[in-house]
Amino acid sequence: xxxxxxxxxxxxxxxxxxxxxxxxxxAVFFIVFxxxxxxxxxxxxIAVMCAVASVSRVxxxxxxxxxxxxxxxxxxxACFGKQSGFMTGALSALVSNMIxxxxxxxxxxxxxxxxxxxxxxxxxxxxxxxxxxFMCIYAFISALLYGLIADFWTIAFMAGENLxxxxxxxxxxxxxxxxxxxxxxxxxxxxxxxxxxxxxxxxISEKYGVGY
Amino acid sequence: MRNRFxxxxxxxxxxxxLGVTTFSILFTHPFFVLISFGIGILYFxxxxxxxxxxxQIVIMLPTVLFLGVITPFVNNKGVTPILYVNSRPIMxxxxxxxxxxxxMIITIIVWFSCFHKTLGNDKFLYLFGKRFPVTALTVxxxxxxxxxxxxxxxxxxxxxxMLGVSTSAGKLSDRIRNGGQILSALVSVSLxxxxxxxxxxxxxGFGLSRRTxxxxxxxxxxxxxxxxxxxxxxxxxxxxxxxxxxxxxxxxTLAEFEMGAIEVLMLCLYALYLxxxxxxxxxxxxxxxxxMGVIN
Numbered sequence: 001x002x003x004x005x006x007x008x009x010x011x012x013x014x015x016x017x018x019x020x021x022x023x024x025x026x027a028v029f030f031i032v033f034x035x036x037x038x039x040x041x042x043x044x045x046i047a048v049m050c051a052v053a054s055v056s057r058v059x060x061x062x063x064x065x066x067x068x069x070x071x072x073x074x075x076x077x078a079c080f081g082k083q084s085g086f087m088t089g090a091l092s093a094l095v096s097n098m099i100x101x102x103x104x105x106x107x108x109x110x111x112x113x114x115x116x117x118x119x120x121x122x123x124x125x126x127x128x129x130x131x132x133x134f135m136c137i138y139a140f141i142s143a144l145l146y147g148l149i150a151d152f153w154t155i156a157f158m159a160g161e162n163l164x165x166x167x168x169x170x171x172x173x174x175x176x177x178x179x180x181x182x183x184x185x186x187x188x189x190x191x192x193x194x195x196x197x198x199x200x201x202x203x204i205s206e207k208y209g210v211g212y
Numbered sequence: 213m214r215n216r217f218x219x220x221x222x223x224x225x226x227x228x229x230l231g232v233t234t235f236s237i238l239f240t241h242p243f244f245v246l247i248s249f250g251i252g253i254l255y256f257x258x259x260x261x262x263x264x265x266x267x268q269i270v271i272m273l274p275t276v277l278f279l280g281v282i283t284p285f286v287n288n289k290g291v292t293p294i295l296y297v298n299s300r301p302i303m304x305x306x307x308x309x310x311x312x313x314x315x316m317i318i319t320i321i322v323w324f325s326c327f328h329k330t331l332g333n334d335k336f337l338y339l340f341g342k343r344f345p346v347t348a349l350t351v352x353x354x355x356x357x358x359x360x361x362x363x364x365x366x367x368x369x370x371x372x373x374m375l376g377v378s379t380s381a382g383k384l385s386d387r388i389r390n391g392g393q394i395l396s397a398l399v400s401v402s403l404x405x406x407x408x409x410x411x412x413x414x415x416x417g418f419g420l421s422r423r424t425x426x427x428x429x430x431x432x433x434x435x436x437x438x439x440x441x442x443x444x445x446x447x448x449x450x451x452x453x454x455x456x457x458x459x460x461x462x463x464x465t466l467a468e469f470e471m472g473a474i475e476v477l478m479l480c481l482y483a484l485y486l487x488x489x490x491x492x493x494x495x496x497x498x499x500x501x502x503x504m505g506v507i508n
Binding site: 013015016030031033034038039044045046047052056059060062091094098101102103104157188189192204 | 317320344347354394409
């Protein structure tokens with residue numbers, strides 16, 4: 001009976017479960033990417049744009065808290081497809097945490113940015129990425145999507161062995177203002193970057209035949 | 213003092229720190245939380261110095277206070293009211309739960325920081341490079357690109373400044389537009405250059421066969437002993453946890469946790485497990501001093 005109880009508790013530790021769960025989801029994405037044996041032409045844009053996303057923080061450091069990373073991830077997903085979008089998002093998070101220091105939030109941020117890029121790729125498949133208005137709306141929503149996944153680590157931590165709606169609501173409402181500011185920043189960046197980047201990527205893929 | 217634990221094979225470091233973080237989450241008893249917190253802080257101080265530790269504490273203290281204050285409002289499952297706010301009882305159990313959750317989060321952050329210092333980026337890539345070769349390569353390339361692009365960025369922004377394009381002055385909307393222009397130039401230059409790199413990589417046979425990552429991991433006897441000790445302790449803790457011996461709960465009332473012989477023994481073993489990297493550092497230092505003494 002005692003042992004039974006222990007096992008129940010082992011299953012119920014929400015922190016460990018969600019952390020492991022997120023790692024497994026990430027692993028699935030990465031394994032699918034590795035299995036396809038991507039060509040050098042495919043991984044180079046990802047590496048370049050991850051580095052650009054990280055360097056672009058230097059250009060825009062006159063506006064703290066607002067960075068173009070999310071928009072770069074979305075545009076990558078829209079131009080080069082779902083998987084490139086996911087990889088750009090996940091690796092940007094991984095690399096910036098390698099510089100700033102890892103934490104429990106690393107896998108959650110990787111998944112959050114990855115999903116943002118992946119969804120952008122899905123919209124591109126549905127031929128929605130051509131519309132500037134749609135992309136701006138998605139840029140705003142993606143900030144909330146990012147917050148929904150990335151803030152989950154706080155919930156996972158606070159919940160421990162008893163997850164309640166109270167915890168979920170309090171964490172998300174505490175983060176809502178930040179996410180809205182993030183979303184507005186995204187829309188601004190989307191307006192500035194969208195045409196520039198789309199033209200550039202299209203030119204590159206016409207010139208060198210990069211992408212899918 | 214040099215962090216000798218970081219000279220250990222990557223797998224040992226990974227297993228050790230996985231154990232530390234897992235048990236820091238699972239063992240919610242205040243004594244266990246505090247011991248992990250204390251040793252984590254000590255290790256952090258040894259790696260980063262007292263000054264950085266103090267800065268870190270100032271940054272992290274609000275977390276504990278915030279959780280201590282917010283939890284009782286979100287969660288009033290306890291039974292011992294200590295205070296009434298708007299005729300709503302604030303329970304002692306909730307406050308304690310919040311404070312200890314806060315300490316636990318800080319503990320994990322501190323241990324993760326130690327993990328980051330101990331398992332360098334090269335070892336990190338080595339660990340995952342075998343299973344995820346393309347990803348590891350991409351990450352390596354990103355690390356190379358970042359300083360290179362920063363250099364390029366400097367060139368571009370000084371050239372653009374001559375044209376009156378700058379992000380350091382003017383209206384916000386102009387600055388954003390100028391930032392966009394600089395970024396656009398950076399993307400063009402770097403993408404073009406990188407496509408050349410991709411061509412050259414393909415020409416040299418990228419993706420034709422497996423790459424090897426050169427990192428020799430030779431195990432010494434001390435390291436093997438440490439590895440086995442760590443694994444044995446991890447298994448012991450798991451068995452104890454699964455049997456509910458170390459379980460502790462805050463609701464509805466604080467668990468009556470008797471510090472019997474087994475619990476004290478577990479606490480000692482836990483402390484022993486956590487103190488391993490520090491012991492390795494100090495042990496090596498002492499060993500070195502003794503050897504130097506023999507020479508002199």
